[in-house]
Every structure is written in structure tokens, then in C-alpha cells.
Amino acid sequence: MTERIIAACDGACKGNPGPAAWAWVVAGADGQVVSWEAGPLGRATNNVAELTALLRLLEATDPATPLEVRMDSQYAMKAVTTWLPGWRRKGWKTASGSPVANRDLVVAIDGLLTGRDVRFVYTPAHRVDGDPLNAAADAAASHSAVSQEPAGSAAGSVLPPPDTRERPQAPRRARTASRGARAGATIRAKFSGRCRCGRPYDKGETIARNDAGWGHPACAAAS
Numbered sequence: 001m002t003e004r005i006i007a008a009c010d011g012a013c014k015g016n017p018g019p020a021a022w023a024w025v026v027a028g029a030d031g032q033v034v035s036w037e038a039g040p041l042g043r044a045t046n047n048v049a050e051l052t053a054l055l056r057l058l059e060a061t062d063p064a065t066p067l068e069v070r071m072d073s074q075y076a077m078k079a080v081t082t083w084l085p086g087w088r089r090k091g092w093k094t095a096s097g098s099p100v101a102n103r104d105l106v107v108a109i110d111g112l113l114t115g116r117d118v119r120f121v122y123t124p125a126h127r128v129d130g131d132p133l134n135a136a137a138d139a140a141a142s143h144s145a146v147s148q149e150p151a152g153s154a155a156g157s158v159l160p161p162p163d164t165r166e167r168p169q170a171p172r173r174a175r176t177a178s179r180g181a182r183a184g185a186t187i188r189a190k191f192s193g194r195c196r197c198g199r200p201y202d203k204g205e206t207i208a209r210n211d212a213g214w215g216h217p218a219c220a221a222a223s
Contacts, residue, residue: 011049
């Protein structure tokens, strides 16, 4: 059985928009970073940086090997696991009828995900007890955003140390009934889509609410 690659990716933006960058890290068998890369984006938004980080990670890893992606961007995760099928069906328009933001990045990521075994894991950012891979990707992206220089293990660069200061978390707004059911609730899918684990589900299939949108009931239970 092929060992799953464990990785994390993150984007950074000093202002929104502002000087931005992307980064990804890949862990070895011991859980420590064995390879990483970061790149500048000039002036861009945070969402562009987050999506670019995921795109670069997918490009850099073997599509034949199962992959776990740890991310702190719910926007980027939901864009490619929950919202994308509806956007495509509506001719790349949102529910309000406006054009989908960052369409080129979303389409490119969708193409790289097709046929791959990719599992997405949400990891809250800037926590003292947070995920070390996410912290490493955050540090690399932040450093590249400031320096606007590329870096990485292949170039012999030293991975910047993570920021261990815990930042206050913004309070979550209460979910309204119109935005979805409670976590774990199941419905019949009105359209095909892709679960947070990376595998698709079909129209009419039973799906369950999870912390990243909708997907397979087993994945919702695991979260």
C-alpha cells in the first residue's frame, strides 16, 4: 500500500491586497519537514495566495501517491471541495449571479485534483498547540511575502522559524438555518460535488454536513 504524503500549504498577504506569497511543506516519516517551497506573488489578495499555495503543492507532488493537505483557509478548501460544482453548473457564476472570483486558479486546481486521492484537513492557524506543518508553511509564506524572494529546500534555503505567538481568534458568527444544517446532518445531494477528503460524490447520494461544507457521512463523522 502506498504511503500517504502528509503536507501543508498556506498563503500570506501583508495587507489585503498587499505584498503576498505562497508556500507548501511536505513531512517525512517522522513528521518533520523534509521539503518545502515558497514564492512571491507581488501585490495580491489573501485568497489568491491561499489558492496558489494549494495549486503549487498539487503541482509539486506525485499525482499517483495519496495526499493529505492541511490548510487553515476555509475559503480555499470550500472553493475546491464544496462550491466548485455549483459554480461550474451556473457557468462560473455565484449564487448571486456575480462572476466567480479567482476562477483561473480554481479551474487549474480542479484539473489537478481530478483522479487523485487527496484528503483535506482544516487546521486552525496561529495556535500555540496548532499543527506544526501548518505553522511551517505559514512562516515560509510570510517570509516570502515580506522579502518577495523565492525560497525552498531545493535551493538550499533555511526554513524560517514559525511564529509561536498565539493570535486572538475572531468570534464565529452563528450559522443561520438558511446556510445549512447542523454538523453531521444528512441530505440527498442535489448536485455532484467533491468531499473534503478529495473524493467526489454523485447527485442523489447521501451526504453529511462537516466543518468544511458537505461530503461523505464517514468523513463528517471523522471530523
